[in-house]
Amino acid sequence: MASTPHPTRRKKTVVGAAALAAGAAVLGVFATAQAADATPTARHTAHAARTPYVINHYGEENADKGHAERSPKNLVLSEFTSIGSVHWKQWGTKKAVGTGKVTGSWCLDTCLDKPLKATVTLSDPKNVHGRQVFSSFTLKLAGKPGPYDVEDLHGKRPLATS
Structure with missing residues (x-):
């Protein structure tokens, strides 16, 4: 003869199963949220590796x-020209664009004390010793x-690459 479960035990079993299902759902949402959070980080890491x-x-x-370096505050562009106090507006995989104050041996009489405002664009990335580096500037x-x-x-x- 089969025994019929007691009504109180049956309610506890149903409630317990519902609690387990809810817990699994919460864990699933948590795991999904963690995976979603990991995706931008992975994308950021991959982008940084190519930058x-x-x-x-x-x-x-x-x-x-x-x-x-990436996004330096001061940068030697050539043996004659440097740019300082650079605010980089863009630093991407193809080019970098920033504004700053230029000085050079060609303007020492006037721009040493009062640097000239300018926009610099770095471009033409090349692989040098296994690392991408910009090779040109404007x-x-x-x-x-x-x-x-x-x-x-x-x-x-041309910009120094080593």
């Missing part, structure tokens, strides 16, 4: 060898370039 550096010779410690002075007839102010120029 180029710039080889910067700014400062005594970097003068000879240079140092790979510099555009704000307003009129004045009396400065300098190579660094005319079109795309």
Whole structure:
């Protein structure tokens, strides 16, 4: 003869099963939320791995060898030109664009004490020693370039890559 479960035991079993199902649902939502959170991080990490550096010779410690950086505050563009107080508006996989204050050996009489406002664009990433680095820059002075007839102010120029 089959025994019939007691009504109170049956309610406890149903309530227990419902609680387990609700707990599993909560854990499922939590796991899904964690996976969703992980996706942007993975995308960010992959994007960062492809984002180029710039080889910067700014400062005594970097003068000879240079140092790979992203979004540096000060940047040596060439042996004649540097840009400081740079505010980077974009640093992507194809180009970087920032505004700052330019000085150079070509304007020491006027721009050493009063640097010229300019926009710099880094471009043409190349693979150097297994690392992507920007290999060109374009510099555009704000307003009129004045009396400065300098190579660094005319079109795309090469940038140090090592």
